[in-house]
Amino acid sequence: MEKQMSNNFIRKRIENKSSTFNKVLNYLDPNISSILNRIPEDIKDRIEEIRIRSGKPLMICMEGSDFFINRVGKPEINSNNVYITTEENVAKSFQIISNYSVYAIEDELKNGFITIKGGHRVGVSGKVVYGKNGLETIKNISSLNVRIAREKIGVSNTIMQDIIKELNTIHHTLIVSPPQCGKTTLLRDIIRNLSNGMPNYNFRGIKVGLVDERSEIASLYNGQPQNNIGVRTDVLDGCKKYDGMILLIRSMSPHVIATDELGDEKDIKAIHEALKAGVKVIATAHGEGIEDIKTKPNLKEIIEEKIFERIFILDNSNGVGTIRHILDGKTFKPISRGERKNYVSIKNTRKLNSNNFF
Amino acid sequence: MFLLKILGSLIVITSSSLIGFTYGSYYSKRLKNLMLLSNSIQLLETEVMFTATPIPEALENVYKKGNKRVSYIFLDIKKHLNKSFSTNDSFNSVIPTLKQDLNLNEEDIEIFLSLGKVLGKSDRQDQQKHFKTVITQLDRQQKDAEDSKNKNEKMCKSLGVLGGILITIILF
Numbered sequence: 001m002e003k004q005m006s007n008n009f010i011r012k013r014i015e016n017k018s019s020t021f022n023k024v025l026n027y028l029d030p031n032i033s034s035i036l037n038r039i040p041e042d043i044k045d046r047i048e049e050i051r052i053r054s055g056k057p058l059m060i061c062m063e064g065s066d067f068f069i070n071r072v073g074k075p076e077i078n079s080n081n082v083y084i085t086t087e088e089n090v091a092k093s094f095q096i097i098s099n100y101s102v103y104a105i106e107d108e109l110k111n112g113f114i115t116i117k118g119g120h121r122v123g124v125s126g127k128v129v130y131g132k133n134g135l136e137t138i139k140n141i142s143s144l145n146v147r148i149a150r151e152k153i154g155v156s157n158t159i160m161q162d163i164i165k166e167l168n169t170i171h172h173t174l175i176v177s178p179p180q181c182g183k184t185t186l187l188r189d190i191i192r193n194l195s196n197g198m199p200n201y202n203f204r205g206i207k208v209g210l211v212d213e214r215s216e217i218a219s220l221y222n223g224q225p226q227n228n229i230g231v232r233t234d235v236l237d238g239c240k241k242y243d244g245m246i247l248l249i250r251s252m253s254p255h256v257i258a259t260d261e262l263g264d265e266k267d268i269k270a271i272h273e274a275l276k277a278g279v280k281v282i283a284t285a286h287g288e289g290i291e292d293i294k295t296k297p298n299l300k301e302i303i304e305e306k307i308f309e310r311i312f313i314l315d316n317s318n319g320v321g322t323i324r325h326i327l328d329g330k331t332f333k334p335i336s337r338g339e340r341k342n343y344v345s346i347k348n349t350r351k352l353n354s355n356n357f358f
Numbered sequence: 359m360f361l362l363k364i365l366g367s368l369i370v371i372t373s374s375s376l377i378g379f380t381y382g383s384y385y386s387k388r389l390k391n392l393m394l395l396s397n398s399i400q401l402l403e404t405e406v407m408f409t410a411t412p413i414p415e416a417l418e419n420v421y422k423k424g425n426k427r428v429s430y431i432f433l434d435i436k437k438h439l440n441k442s443f444s445t446n447d448s449f450n451s452v453i454p455t456l457k458q459d460l461n462l463n464e465e466d467i468e469i470f471l472s473l474g475k476v477l478g479k480s481d482r483q484d485q486q487k488h489f490k491t492v493i494t495q496l497d498r499q500q501k502d503a504e505d506s507k508n509k510n511e512k513m514c515k516s517l518g519v520l521g522g523i524l525i526t527i528i529l530f
């Protein structure tokens with residue numbers, strides 16, 4: 001019975017995923033989306049980016065490489081006989097994405113991307129206009145990059161035991177990773193687990209305050225989180241880390257503050273504020289490893305203070321989302337627990353889930 | 359016989375007066391509709407400037423808040439937007455309505471369409487400039503409409519009545 005259910009669960013997941021892609025297509029010029037819609041379903045599942053460049057071939061990116069799309073929606077490696085995106089395709093898609101209302105997304109446009117329903121992000125490039133207060137807007141849009149967000153629910157399940165402390169509290173945790181290795185994905189799922197609680201570990205769930213400076217974690221759309229970030233999570237979207245942490249400590253009494261991509265001097269100050277207030281911190285940082293982090297000006301400081309009790313080092317040696325090490329923040333030695341080798345490969349979530357649960 | 363003649367002349371006079379009044383009312387209708395259109399655009403401006411409501415929703419709100427005699431075109435535009443995915447095309451789709459039902463002339467329509475070309479395509483500051491331009495231009499059209507109304511409406515009406523009388527006198 002349980003097996004049956006789990007199989008269904010998997011199938012359902014796949015269906016959901018391809019409809020994710022189809023939902024994204026609603027935001028593109030019908031001329032393009034009808035072509036993209038013809039892409040075989042199993043490929044649709046794996047597409048990470050759709051690249052729309054005025055006057056250039058229509059492309060998709062998946063699993064580290066990119067493909068041209070021909071007129072019948074077939075991915076091609078060489079660029080002969082492929083669909084060339086027109087200026088109108090770009091303009092129309094941008095109109096739909098912006099809901100015909102550039103003025104309503106002014107602030108988002110300043111950051112160079114727009115979040116659409118479902119948490120997908122559309123990167124925009126074109127002519128940048130400067131005004132009195134710096135970058136004002138982007139106009140004459142020439143290319144769009146639709147990044148399809150696929151939250152990987154459950155990827156952090158196996159590592160939660162290294163974050164959770166007894167007495168319903170957690171370790172200060174830092175996730176260190178080079179770009180594109182899944183640190184935000186991992187952080188998001190950790191937040192979900194902390195917030196919802198994990199009955200397996202007798203962990204009840206704690207209040208999480210999330211400072212989502214780049215709108216990547218919760219992906220708020222019209223104030224609603226598009227990703228599952230748990231029931232006890234309060235989000236400050238688009239807020240600078242320092243301001244956000246202070247605000248949250250003052251107003252939402254979080255048990256944990258989560259944030260992405262530490263690095264500024266002010267971020268470090270904010271973490272000290274959080275410590276003063278007795279709040280746990282869980283954060284990510286760019287870096288190749290612990291030695292690399294120690295060479296970075298502000299991060300170095302905080303590592304040497306040994307504030308973080310757990311440090312996760314990610315890389316993509318075994319696909320996106322490989323956890324290379326889990327270090328103890330005091331000794332910088334991997335925490336020993338015999339059975340653990342390579343923890344989670346986010347890419348293989350489905351397999352992993354089936355190993356774990358079924 | 360004489361009574362019949364009287365009756366006939368009365369019919370001629372009334373119908374020609376009616377024709378005169380209909381032509382005359384074209385001018386006052388245009389004026390009235392221009393005024394309402396201008397008001398609706400001001401409503402749209404408020405939606406865009408103060409609440410940053412996205413265009414589809416803003417158009418619907420204008421329809422709801424505005425005088426329905428004119429504001430229904432905004433609902434038509436919104437409906438068309440769901441098919442054409444282009445504000446410009448959607449604005450163009452109401453040209454026949456503007457011409458036939460709202461009695462607007464070519465210039466009025468051109469001014470209105472110019473809004474469709476820029477609506478929603480830039481930041482708030484820029485949008486405000488466009489709204490200002492369109493509203494000023496429509497104001498000017500209103501003055502023009504008023505002038506031609508003063509000049510022509512009365513003329514049309516008198517022409518209708520007097521024309522009727524003339525025909526009667528000739529035929530009597």
